[in-house]
Amino acid sequence: MFSVTILGNNSAVPAYERFPTSQLVSFNGNKFLIDCGEGTQMQLMRYKIRYSRISHIFISHLHGDHYFGLIGLINSFGLLNRQQDLHVYGPSPLKEIIGMQLNLASTRLPFELQIHPISSPGKLVENEEIIISCFPTDHRIECFGFLFQEKELPRKLSSQYNKPRSYAYCADTRYDEQMLPHVAEASLLYHESTYLDNQHEKAALRFHSTAKQAATFAKKAKVKRLLLGHFSGQYESIHDFEKEARTIFSASENALQGVTYLI
């Protein structure tokens, strides 16, 4: 089982019951959280996800809609008497922000919280089954995408199975072909599409992408499927995103909250 569940699919200001960005990647019983916008813990509860199993959290960048829910989730883990270590990967100031808020409330966590700064592209986590790495995106502040790769099977087994699966998460970004080698041929690609293409100038100015750009990128990267997300709150309906992307890359769909996509 290798899947991603969408917890929030909106950008910036929440709107129309769409929460800011957060996704849960499940891999053979392991749970990894990508980004943690405000309300992520409520969404985990709403969708009845056993979130105590989350072992690693990856924060792409320090815009609030990607991490304002982290302190609340960590705090709740403490109140629920979590024992298992928690590993958080993100931009280096994250450690100070979280530490300050825990200190001010005199919080002593009953588990080991390890906050690992991300400063350059490369491998973050590796175990017997999976490799998780990061790569830079083109955003207004330092921002990383994440790649989850199933490990190669031993040669004698690999002939019986498909090739290893992978999930690429491109965080917030302008259209940027420099990311192509990192995500090439992914089983599933998440690429933000904050705007429709009739607002491509606004998208570029704000270091975001359009649905058409996301689809163009997916096609060039030769991925199997594309998930669109990070929709601007200016859109009440998100139907046109999927429609626009499919004119370029047919295996495109909107990332919907509460839905689990197999990888």
Next chain:
Amino acid sequence: MFSVTILGNNSAVPAYERFPTSQLVSFNGNKFLIDCGEGTQMQLMRYKIRYSRISHIFISHLHGDHYFGLIGLINSFGLLNRQQDLHVYGPSPLKEIIGMQLNLASTRLPFELQIHPISSPGKLVENEEIIISCFPTDHRIECFGFLFQEKELPRKLSSQYNKPRSYAYCADTRYDEQMLPHVAEASLLYHESTYLDNQHEKAALRFHSTAKQAATFAKKAKVKRLLLGHFSGQYESIHDFEKEARTIFSASENALQGVTYLI
């Protein structure tokens, strides 16, 4: 019009769609927010409250369930191009926490954010119609309650009207009769009741109150009505809180999310 709308009524870890503490006080077109737990901005949207009108925010203390939603709300005000000044009152480290998070995202707010440290009891805000003051509660860390008092009417008018109304918010606290003079004869009192009275020892250890204690306090304070809230996530149903309180003080009711209580 003088009222309070409940945005979140749960303590600590959110549960059963109950959000952490936040309340909106409306007074003749002015809007004041008391506490701002995670997800407050989503609750304001859900209940279709025009939250751009909020001019003052009062944070009782720095436990996360009372302020983790503040940075998100401020950030959203910025993204929505708010122009009006925003005044935040709370424990002094709040300024550093908020400032750090805004700086890290290179956020420049389009409005004036004034964070006023609260360090001692007394008057915080006064205009022609209302006085807002704070008083200490008995909690694990420094914590303030808030009192909203309609001003005395000029003598020639006052005979035609009732006496001025008031709303007392006792934040998080153990049972504490030292608060009585601050809230005496309030039109409406909010007093936390994290637990039922069969857990009064746990309540005292954690610097919280029971429904019975809240009702006893309301009775001694000679208030008109009592609102109970800050329910522990261990309770799926909150029915028994109201029931227990009414055995002591009949004008008791549970603070329900999305409900507006006239003061």
